[in-house]
Amino acid sequence: DAGVIQSPRHEVTEMGQEVTLRCKPISGHNSLFWYRQTMMRGLELLIYFNNNVPIDDSGMPEDRFSAKMPNASFSTLKIQPSEPRDSAVYFCASIQGSERAFFGQGTRLTVV
Amino acid sequence: KQEVTQIPAALSVPEGENLVLNCSFTDSAIYNLQWFRQDPGKGLTSLLLIQSSQREQTSGRLNASLDKSSGRSTLYIAASQPGDSATYLCAVSLYSSASKIIFGSGTRLSIRP
Numbered sequence: 001d002a003g004v005i006q007s008p009r010h011e012v013t014e015m016g017q018e019v020t021l022r023c024k025p026i027s028g029h030n031s032l033f034w035y036r037q038t039m040m041r042g043l044e045l046l047i048y049f050n051n052n053v054p055i056d057d058s059g060m061p062e063d064r065f066s067a068k069m070p071n072a073s074f075s076t077l078k079i080q081p082s083e084p085r086d087s088a089v090y091f092c093a094s095i096q097g098s099e100r101a102f103f104g105q106g107t108r109l110t111v112v
Numbered sequence: 113k114q115e116v117t118q119i120p121a122a123l124s125v126p127e128g129e130n131l132v133l134n135c136s137f138t139d140s141a142i143y144n145l146q147w148f149r150q151d152p153g154k155g156l157t158s159l160l161l162i163q164s165s166q167r168e169q170t171s172g173r174l175n176a177s178l179d180k181s182s183g184r185s186t187l188y189i190a191a192s193q194p195g196d197s198a199t200y201l202c203a204v205s206l207y208s209s210a211s212k213i214i215f216g217s218g219t220r221l222s223i224r225p
Contacts, residue, residue: 004155033213043201043215056212091155093213098144098205100158101213 006092006104013111018080021107024073025094033093033101034067034077043091049075082111114139116204116216124222127194133187133219135202140180143205147176147187150199150218159200160187192223 005024013019025032033048047057049069057067064083069075079086087110093103115138125131135145144163148156160169160176162185168177175188185202201218205211 035215042217045212045214048212093156098163100146100161101148101156101203102158103148103155105155 004092004094004102004104006090006107008107009105010108011110013082013109015083015111016081017111018078019082019086019109019111021077021090021092021109023075023077023092023104025075025092026096026102027073029094029096029102030072031095032069032075033095034075035091035093037089037091037106038087046077079109082109084111087111114142114204114206114214116202116214118200118202118216118219120219121217122220122222124224125192126224127192129192130188130190131192131221133189133200133202133221135185135187135216137183137185137204137214139206140183141207142180143207143211145176145178145185145205146203146213147174147185148201148203148215150201156201189221194223194225197221197223 007022031050034046035043037043046059047067052069067077089106089108091103091106093101095101117136146161147159149159150156162169162178173190178185199218199220201215203213203215205213
């Protein structure tokens with residue numbers, strides 16, 4: 001397996017634009033997590049899914065953020081409209097049961 | 113609310129030394145605990161996973177211990193090498209296998225040749 005795949009790796013966008021981040025989890029994994037990492041706040045859990053169902057989205061900072069998992073092999077995190085304070089590295093991770101978590105390489109988002 | 117703390121935030125030691133990284137958590141009702149490594153500009157790699165019923169796990173020069181009752185875990189690195197330089201994060205999984213994973217802020221480790 002190629003591991004957790006995130007795209008794009010880098011995204012630069014202007015304030016107010018819509019941004020969509022994508023994640024393909026490892027095949028067979030039943031839980032998927034979206035994290036945001038900044039120097040100031042470290043790794044923050046935004047939302048996680050179990051069997052494609054959102055379980056806890058209490059970490060989503062505002063209504064501007066939304067996440068979907070239409071099937072077991074794909075998830076998106078959307079920011080609309082984007083703001084400079086959304087600049088961060090966004091990670092996706094997947095897990096099978098109680099096993100180790102596998103992380104993607106992340107998407108570095110810069111909002112100017 | 114579960115909080116995970118790692119002290120120190122940064123550590124620099126000469127090559128060859130044995131070292132210990134610390135992690136503490138406020139709620140002992142965890143399902144498991146993982147130690148991760150993160151290299152600059154990269155994603156996280158899981159090094160060791162300890163289930164709540166276990167006391168320790170070993171992989172090569174790494175040994176992780178877990179004391180649920182005191183809310184502590186340690187990562188022991190033997191005979192450190194410059195290639196061990198990275199940020200090490202611990203994370204706890206709450207309640208069950210389908211629950212959130214909460215991370216500490218990490219310890220940035222530098223091994224001096």
